[in-house]
Amino acid sequence: MNTSNLPELHTTDTATSVTGLRTADDSGLVATSYPEPRLSWSLTGERPGILQHAYEIQVSTDPSFTDTASSGEVESDTVTGHPWPAQPLSSREVRYWRVRVRTDLGWTDWSDAARVETALLDDVDWAARPVHVPSDRGRTSPGPVPLLRREFHLPAEPVSARLYVTSLGVHRTTVNGRPVSDDLLEPGWTSYPNRLLYATYDVTGLLRPGTNALSAAIGDGWYRGHLTWHKNRNVYGDTTALLAQLEIGLADGTRVTVTTDGRWKGGYGDLLAADLYDGCERDLRHEPDGWQLPGFVDNDWEPVATIPLPTGLTQRAHPPVRVVQVIRPGQQTLPDGTIAVDAGENLTGWLRLRVDGPAGSTVTVRHAEVLDGDGRLLTSILRGARATDQYTLAGNTAELKPEFTFHGFRHAEIVTSPGVTIEAVEVDVVASDLRRIGEFRCSDERVNTLYDNVVRSQRGNFLAVPTDCPQRDERLGWTGDIMAFAPTACATFDSRTFLDSWLTDLRIEQRPDGAVPLVIPDVPLGELPPTELPFAGSAAGWGDAATVVPAALFDAYGERSLLGRHYATMRAWVEFTVAHLDEDGTWSGNAQLGDWLDPTAPPEHPERATTDSAYVATAFVAHSARLLADAAQDLGHVEAAERYAALHRRTAEAAWRKWGEHARTTQTGCALALQFGIAPAAKRAVVGETLAALVRANDGRIATGFLGTPFVLPALTSTGHTAEAYQLLLNTECPGWLYQVARGATTMWERWDAIRPDGTIDVEKAGTMLSFNHYAYGAVATWLYRTVAGLRPLDPGYRTLELAPRPGGTLTSAEASIATPYGTASVAWSISDDALTVEAVLPPGTTGRFSTPEGWRSTEAVERLGSGSHLLSLHRVTTS
Template sequence: MMAMSAAASESTDPTVHVVGLRTADDSGLVATAAARPLLSWRLSSDRSSARQRCYEVQTASDDVFRSGVAGSGVVHSERRQDVVMPGPALRSREVRWWRVRVCTDLGWTAWSDPARVEAALLERSDWLARPIALASDAGRRDPGPAPVFRREFHLPMHVRTARLYVTALGVHDTRVNGLAVSGDLLEPGWTSYGHRLLYATYDVTSLLKAGANVISATVGDGWYRGTLTWLSPPKRNVYGEAAALLAQLDVTLADGQRLVVATDGTWRAATGEVLSAGLYEGSIIDLRRSPEGWRRAGFDDSAWSPAVALDLPPGLEQRAMPAVRAVETRRPAVTPAQRGGLRVDAGQNVTGYLRITAEGGEGRAVTVRHAEVLDSAGDLHTAPLRGATSTDRYVLADTGPVRLTPQFTFHGFRYADITADPGVTISDVEVVVVASDLTRTGHFACSNDAVNRLYENTVWSQRGNFLSLPTDCPQRDERLGWTGDIQVFAPTACHTFDSRSFLRNWLRDLAADQREDGCVPHVVPNVLHLLGDEDWEYGSAGWGDAAVTVPWALYEAYGDLDVLEGQYDSMRGWVDWCAGRLDADGIWSGDFHFGDWLDPGAPPDRPHEATTPTEFVATACLAHSARLVARVARLIGRTEDADLCGVLGDRAAQAAWAAYGTLAVTTQTGCAIALQMGIAPAAERERIGRYLADLVRKAEGRIATGFLGTPLVLPALTATGHHDEAYRLLLNDRCPGWLHPVRQGATTVWERWDAVGEDGAIHAGDMDGGGSMVSFNHYAYGAVAAWLYRTVAGLAPDPDAPGYRRIVFAPVPGGQLTWARAESSTPYGTAAIRWETDASSFTADVEIPVGASGVFVLPPGTWSAVRADGVPVAADDLRLSDAHGRRALMLGAGPHRVTLTSWRGTS
């Protein structure tokens, strides 16, 4: 809403500064794909009472705001996230500057420092380039040499600016004058290639010079035509028959002249040192096959073939999320292996590869094999890899030292064995950790070291499986975007890393691969169609619900209403499809479902046959998703849809309870679903909470939930006041339980609770129908970390004021913990809590960023006095927070200390 001109206000507020200007594009690239970027900012101030009352955004063609100025006018709103950039839509390659000022209770701030935004190629007609392939490479059905491409060109003078727009049908390593255009790996990542192909825009100005220049690239199979899934025989060329490069260099010379160098039939093509490179297989590199000097100008490529130009692919858009990069380098322990060669122990189960320095004679080889664990004999335990050979091999070209790095692959491993031919010396070994380079935003720690290790295991599993898309595992012949895994893990993911753009990108592929009738595939991108059984590849409850729950998690964590609007048709489509599967009695009793997958009580080879009735789980999931869609519909103004989905959700819940309530509450998952998905009537919640607590006690603290029940069971216990049982479940270190893997030395989260038994034996992972399924890096059970943040430490966004606009501090001490802390980098700034307790007191220090507010929910127990920032708090100043009598204190921005004296907790 517009109001007075900002210039009319003479009052100023020098205590507040507008900082942290950013767009929703999180790629780190020089350009953005959005014609109308979404803008966000933060406030910095030592004055905790400062709040934004209105804002003004200006854009201009220059950074001093003299040319092409446009503005929002004064907008009376506290909003500072996802504000549409004012002025006309960006044109391709256009550069614009923007700045913000806000009005507080003291008046207007100064303008922020300006931020720059540049448009990528926004129209298909902007692409003069065409994908190019090596003619002899097209149609190759087996792993083989990676094609290489080059184009030499002359620049008559120095360069003012240069942009390289580049992608591949496959994955590429592109360089200008022999220098890498970025540190990005496995570009352009994996999307639903038939609908969307991402490209990147790089500033290569500094890489060019007057005179002769050259662009060169190697293109690997990647996900585009490499091996995918566990099927036998191996399934390849899923998306196309040829690996290809698409590159367009736009150069503006010192005199303003513009030149374009684009991939076409004038480029030269051959093969080089990469004899094969597969995501599952690893890479084979023969350094003798590298044409000397081919990446530099002046190389004679007359013996190479002309490249073959292909049609421009559909769905070209610039990547808006961080790229895959080397995010850490580790020094491993290197010792002699018992069967010869060297044994490498990274000290941590990681996703990545080894970088080795070696020297030896021409033709001598170095081989690297990988595994997550060692078997009882001390050898690499490779059975869980199934068809993924996960082996890198190098052939040396001469006697000098050389750094060996695999191309176009990654491995899930802690251990590796290096073997080499006689005469080869290994002088250095590094572990390179790779992941999508998301910003770390959350941290947690407490007084229990085993719980801290569990939390770190979860962080490592998220890092290892957030690689271009949210995968199930990084090591075996799978590595797919299973919807069920991220459906349960999304809230934790958003606590720990800035997962917004990453998951938004994946959700767009989910919608693209969703059937027209609304049914969602089990994996996204959907490659299970290779099985040829469409009835199996779609439509599992708890898996397809990712279409609804993942956008909702983004809304809660980031206040991202835009993602709800963008994904709404997908969300509603899934719920409508599910509703069409209900029987006359309102129960979803047909179709295949994974159910409470890997419930410890299920047969080891049939993990979908869980102890909680699948029909109850499926119907409950529909009820939950329908109610969420109803809430979304109200938020975006679709009132009629909200009413319809709300009624559907309530009816499904009632049907599920009427048919299965008595049976469901005999399992931990059944109780947790009944409570957390709102299936049980309100009058039954207390009774079901007692049932759940009794189940935990009878199991001596051992967990009995699978993928769907696990993220719900601890919240269900604490929501019904059973804190002792919640901590007993968390802290149990016997199998099955969260701390059992920690006790066994795990450094990531396991797929199975009993991947290694109490006796140290590795689970065979046998599945009905053959094959093995046991991964030591699967984040699903790590969803418990959301409870560690929200309940143990007590830090969470308020879903009624999402994006941490209001922060809920609700710690629940227990389990003999003496302290806990958590912090989160929110859209408003850093929010944090640290509490400690002893036999007679409880103290919590909290931090609330400027512009946000907080509610501190007093921990369960009794106390004689409450003080906030040293001032006694009267009982009348505390509002009732929940049905268990917990009281809450409202807090403004800034640091606060809350103390309780004569305190007695519940554990």
């Protein structure tokens, strides 16, 4: 739309600015794969009560906006996910956009301009074809990592250059010997047969007139390396390959395109093997000197072969894997000469060493999460993962680090051959580089440690996909784990695009009948350790990731387009469950994983929980039906909303008729009955009291597994049993959250009793399933944000917030902040004698509602709060 016919509107709100312009692409790359990018922004201003009532977006071909398309004035009070107001972009196009908003005082000034560039949107844009080294094809075991290179000539100074690059496998790509980015393990793990991600890099500064070299090393990664405890290989293909297209604009106006094609050469170097589970083996004596630079003589390298263009090429829209932290660990030399390293925390990454030693000498690094009774690495719980990096030196000083692998560990041992000196040891912490948005602190340092452990577990397991654990021969995208953890994930790190990408693969892998595989991306699992169950189907709680994760994303970020993108997946899953209901409206016919790892379940059968698995399954049918009804309502599907709301009611009634008495015998049973609307309204109070009594009778010990844990504390506080909720939180006996803290945990454990009260580890009892970095039980952090501190969204994306602190236990203060789409919201409270002070900050464009905690009274009217800072004083209610 051209704005020339719009009346000029006088700017009247000079105190408010539009900032933080962004699209739905969070990759950090120079281009996007969205031809009609969704647009978002934030508001800044010191005055209180700022509200957006409307906006106008302009799009132009130049940053001075001499020609514009406009949205016109659009009534809206939200700042997220607005439609592109111009013609769809074509491949390689560049546009500029800006925003102004009408607030309660009038129009703001125009924002600064933001630039958007599109990547390659269609297969016809790719002149390149994947290339591979023929002698590497068909390997059935780890072997030398292929190297690929090509030289090319530029007759003039390069003024612009875009490298579009991906691989079958994982790649490290350089231009003239310099890395094109610090991204790791690109292109990550997706449903490779259907979707392969690529990245677009600005490499202008790496090129020069004359001869240049483009090169890459291609590791097996998830594409061809070991996967699952069966250590299957070649799951997706029997060869790795590089796909690269370099498009260069020269100062003389000409363009040069360099593609992967038959003119490339392939060889091998110092990487003798690289596997995600087993680690990396390098012999520095084998590295061809200067192979990444122009002028290298590659006459004895072999010609490459090409293969067809992969299906589903799409540019990555979420942040890459990177080194996100560097730690200087503690270390000591053991009596046998082994150097023992302690990173001080459980993490995902590797050791980076500086060593000196003669040619042919060796350095071996092994990793583990915990030590055994003799103070040495406990590696048996890694199962088939060797988690070992081996190096052979070429002589003199060298920096050593592995490639195309990662390890989950706190402890490591370094063994060297004679004559080797370890000059420096550092730990690189590796994860998908998501922006931290949530913080929590309180007066109890044990709870703070628990929260920090949750953060580390999310960071360590959000690596390309949301995994269950980062250390053993698994590291899979288990649906049940992220179902339990999604609301916490979305509050602690900006997980929007990361989980959106994962849900895209879930949609692709979903079965025609709506069933959802246990892991995404889907790979053959066979028997599940330690149960030896031949489990190939869907399971309640696990498949419900199809509804819970999109709902959590919408709740946290408020982007209706994202919810709409996954609505069909949500609906297909619910219809699958409906098709499996018995005549009485319950789901009891399928094998289920149930309330997995309920602390009373036999160690060798974690699916045998005290809460009936059929009840749990039926409760989740009701839960997902209600989430789907809410999504349908938000998307304007009125009839569907009514249908699925009715399904929720029917299923809840059926579950209560059949298991009402049983549900009241377990913590999980009560929690699901309350949080999923299974218990009739007239029974909520009695079920809440029953749950509280169960907690008291168990001396505050937790009695829930993966599916019950996220809901037990909210169930208690929603029925007025704050004291019992804090009793559960602050319990230090096994099983319990603070028991893990007391035993020295730095990440969340898979099993409540992973370390016994005497400090020993019962490896035999735990069988083959014992991880010390599993985030599922970290779902407790949602309750810390929303109830302990009292910061929760009432409307999607925190457009309206509820400030509802619930002091309890021995806590005397708590605070939380979350960088919402509107800006940072925070709440902090403290108790002194009989006074409760609450400080809150609401970002511009939002409003809030204060909920007074039971037992306290405010002398002020605080029901509705505008944006800005607020200080509330409450006094304890005294009873005569």
